[in-house]
Amino acid sequence: MVAHARADHPDEACGLIAGPEGTGEPRRHVPMTNAARSTTFYEFDAEEWKRVYDEMWEADEEVVVSYHSHTATEARPSRSDTAIASEMGLPQAHYVLVTTRDPEVAEVRSFRIADGEVAEEPIEVLGAPDAVQTYKFAHSPDSTVYDCH
Template sequence: MLRIDRATYDAIVAHARADHPDEACGVVAGPEGSDRPERHIPMLNAARSPTFYEFDSGDLLKLYREMDDRDEVPVVIYHSHTATEARPSRTDISYASEPEAHYVLVSTREHGAQTGLAGDDVEFRSFRIVDGEVTEEDVEVVGS
């Protein structure tokens, strides 16, 4: 189960809406070994595409060095789908390389970049992806 605080959940949803019609992507880091998503890091989709996301390699290297210095790991790796449901594509599955991470997908297909809606108006789902095997997990949003 992914337990995520309301502020982080809302920040991920806001990022997905802001980048629509392109896919948004980012990471939520947390203390190593804790499985607690604590620090939201929105990233730039280097592909700038409505159907694909790609972390900029320089930004990703910088992020991993920073997380290493802070004894953090990527607890959540997220991106949005702009025209399809929040379910990992074959490409998403093939690129999943963090077996301990929660892979979150947010679908903006229904409301796009609309603001003023509650974060719960989007499809927000979490998956574990290990060796190509996808398992959906519950998401519990807790107070900030």
């Protein structure tokens, strides 16, 4: 997710991680095309999204993680992220935000969004991430759970 966000910077990147329906297990990373090609907005490309959804439907998968990047602001859902996700979103998904505003440190945070409410959830890192750059995982604005260099 971070590599995709870095690659598409300064545009916002977006994508999903699919997993078997009902398990909550993220298994298959699918980077999506940001149809808006914008530094301030993202939207799954509609044609690509239909193809990916068809594959997920056939495999009894669902979206476990829906992620996108912010390129100049913090890694938390904006007002429009929250409004759109509440009205017509993915209620089962973890909404993961990556910010690429700092070229050295990518901040990654995870949220549930439903009915206009945003709830942050902790991220736990399993296994050793590739030491290609610094990742900072935070679960509240002022505390960092895990930091690796």
